[in-house]
Amino acid sequence: xxxxxxxxxxxxxxxxxxxxxxxxxxxxxxxxxxxxxxxxxxxxxxxxxxxxxxxxxxxxxxxxxxxxxxxxxxxxxxxxxxxxxxxxxxxxxxxxxxxxxxxxxxxxxxxxxxxxxxxxxxxxxxxxxxxxxxxxxxxxxxxxxxxxxxxxxxxxxxxxxxxxxxxxxxxxxxxxxxxxxxxxxxxxxxxxxxxxxxxxxxxxxxxxxxxxxxxxxxxxxxxxxxxxxxxxxxxxxxxxxxxxxxxxxxxxxxxxxxxxxxxxxxxxxxxxxxxxxxxxxxxxxxxxxxxxxxxxxxxxxxxxxxxxxxxxxxxxxxxxxxxxxxxx
Numbered sequence: 001x002x003x004x005x006x007x008x009x010x011x012x013x014x015x016x017x018x019x020x021x022x023x024x025x026x027x028x029x030x031x032x033x034x035x036x037x038x039x040x041x042x043x044x045x046x047x048x049x050x051x052x053x054x055x056x057x058x059x060x061x062x063x064x065x066x067x068x069x070x071x072x073x074x075x076x077x078x079x080x081x082x083x084x085x086x087x088x089x090x091x092x093x094x095x096x097x098x099x100x101x102x103x104x105x106x107x108x109x110x111x112x113x114x115x116x117x118x119x120x121x122x123x124x125x126x127x128x129x130x131x132x133x134x135x136x137x138x139x140x141x142x143x144x145x146x147x148x149x150x151x152x153x154x155x156x157x158x159x160x161x162x163x164x165x166x167x168x169x170x171x172x173x174x175x176x177x178x179x180x181x182x183x184x185x186x187x188x189x190x191x192x193x194x195x196x197x198x199x200x201x202x203x204x205x206x207x208x209x210x211x212x213x214x215x216x217x218x219x220x221x222x223x224x225x226x227x228x229x230x231x232x233x234x235x236x237x238x239x240x241x242x243x244x245x246x247x248x249x250x251x252x253x254x255x256x257x258x259x260x261x262x263x264x265x266x267x268x269x270x271x272x273x274x275x276x277x278x279x280x281x282x283x284x285x286x287x288x289x290x291x292x293x294x295x296x297x298x299x300x301x302x303x304x305x306x307x308x309x310x311x312x313x314x315x316x317x318x319x320x321x322x323x324x325x326x327x328x
């Protein structure tokens with residue numbers, strides 16, 4: 001409604017058809033219709049809210065919607081095939097499926113799933129980094145703040161979250177699609193069983209682990225620490241990989257617990273031990289690669305200028321004072 005109102009203001013009141021056309025083209029509706037993926041004119045609060053609902057709360061929301069559709073078959077008294085009915089598994093089989101109120105609830109749930117999953121996989125990543133959402137005043141304030149950035153301690157910069165932490169949109173979509181596969185397969189194929197859920201979770205987390213590590217180290221070898229994908233900085237990708245590895249370890253421990261090989265106390269000890277060892281390995285790997293590429297990426301003298309001499313066919317280091325005399 002807000003976008004339609006602004007479009008009408010630009011077109012009818014201000015009589016600026018070009019501005020109205022550009023606003024509609026980069027709006028939320030225009031981004032979906034034209035499929036260009038360059039969403040603008042969205043405030044930060046809406047972007048953060050959509051990112052939270054489509055990423056952090058994705059599994060919880062999808063699980064509640066899918067549980068409304070999960071039914072367990074039960075035979076009638078005469079035990080004939082024509083009298084088989086299904087009962088809702090969510091309320092311990094007290095509600096008959098696809099009749100009465102459940103018919104309406106299931107229809108609404110299917111509609112919400114049909115909109116929510118495409119929104120989370122294809123549209124929500126566009127809200128992660130919305131171009132043009134800051135006005136000129138905010139940009140000037142950020143420029144002034146950057147001048148005093150060197151005077152602050154590194155601890156204060158870290159606590160203020162001034163360093164950019166970001167993931168590329170294809171990676172966010174891939175993680176969301178994998179979550180969707182894990183949730184639907186565990187719910188519908190295995191009916192929420194322990195071993196079926198463990199198998200689905202293990203396959204999904206193992207695929208995401210190898211996918212993230214391969215993409216991260218391949219991009220690190222090509223571009224170093226300055227331009228990392230799928231996550232920036234490089235350590236963020238390793239932390240995300242640690243989360244996937246912890247999920248795999250949790251599946252293994254849960255399998256041992258379901259088979260009654262270990263108890264609850266040993267369950268926690270094993271999980272904590274494996275994650276602690278994996279964290280130490282992650283720190284060693286991060287320190288190794290950061291020290292290797294740090295000399296190429298971070299120790300750059302911005303006061304030096306490189307100039308190619310056509311006569312000698314060599315690259316020369318030029319001081320800032322003499323760089324003014326160099327012609328193009």
